[in-house]
Amino acid sequence: MLNYNEIKRGKIIRYNDQPYRVLTNSIMKKNRNKPTNQTKLKSLISGKTIEITFHASDKVEEAEIEKQNIKYLYQKKDEVWFCSENDPSDRFNLHIDDVKDQIKYLKTNDITKGLYFDDDFIGLEIPIKVSLKVKTAPDAVKGNTSSGATKKVVLENGLEVQTPLFVKEGDTVVLNTDTGEYTERII
Numbered sequence: 259m260l261n262y263n264e265i266k267r268g269k270i271i272r273y274n275d276q277p278y279r280v281l282t283n284s285i286m287k288k289n290r291n292k293p294t295n296q297t298k299l300k301s302l303i304s305g306k307t308i309e310i311t312f313h314a315s316d317k318v319e320e321a322e323i324e325k326q327n328i329k330y331l332y333q334k335k336d337e338v339w340f341c342s343e344n345d346p347s348d349r350f351n352l353h354i355d356d357v358k359d360q361i362k363y364l365k366t367n368d369i370t371k372g373l374y375f376d377d378d379f380i381g382l383e384i385p386i387k388v389s390l391k392v393k394t395a396p397d398a399v400k401g402n403t404s405s406g407a408t409k410k411v412v413l414e415n416g417l418e419v420q421t422p423l424f425v426k427e428g429d430t431v432v433l434n435t436d437t438g439e440y441t442e443r444i445i
Contacts, residue, residue: 260320262295262312270302270321273310277302277321277375302373302380324374325383330364343369352379360384363435365415384435389444390414391430398423 265271269280278299287293295312302323312318327343338357342348354361360382364370371383395411408420413431421431421440430444 259317262314262316263293265295265297265312265318270323271299272319272321273299276304277323277380278308281307302375321375323380324377325371326374327369328372330361330366330368330370332366333361340372350379357382360435362415362417363388363390363433365390386435387432387441388435389430389432390417392421392425392427395421395425395427395429 260269260271263285265280266283267280271278271280278301281298281300283295283297285293285295292314294314296309297312298307298309300307328340329343329346331339331341331349333339333354336354337351338354338361339349339351341350360370363384372379373381373383390413393412393414393416396409398409407423409423409425410418411421411425411431412418417433419431419433419438419440421443425431425440425443431440432442432444433439434441
């Protein structure tokens with residue numbers, strides 16, 4: 259069990275019998291009142307965000323999330339297909355709405371982690387940084403580059419991102435999956 263002050267950013271807690279990830283927390287004490295922990299929680303099942311205040315007497319259970327390695331196979335219309343890492347015949351599909359924020363950073367045959375809560379699939383856990391090859395990149399145009407000019411490139415999985423002008427076709431770039439932004443080029 260977690261005390262009110264142990265409910266911190268990044269923890270996954272069980273609230274109303276559902277798993278929630280703590281997005282933000284702020285412990286406050288006003289005048290003579292007892293301290294509270296104001297949190298913003300995101301449901302790992304529905305994706306909805308709620309704001310909850312925990313008081314000094316509150317305790318919550320840390321959610322038990324099981325992680326399994328799974329392999330991304332392909333996307334067909336609204337279905338995204340995966341299989342067990344070691345058994346290609348153990349296939350399952352998910353609706354695109356359940357994984358659309360994470361799937362755009364994966365390419366065919368990538369290994370990722372599937373998250374399970376009470377034996378039910380609830381989402382994917384992808385790395386904070388992913389490396390992808392640049393498929394197409396327009397040539398850099400001379401001009402005002404003093405303010406950090408960028409251009410839009412298309413990556414090997416079809417994702418479009420803004421990168422600095424020096425990135426060219428065939429380069430490998432690293433993206434931050436939290437923000438969706440370019441972080442560096444791998445030479």
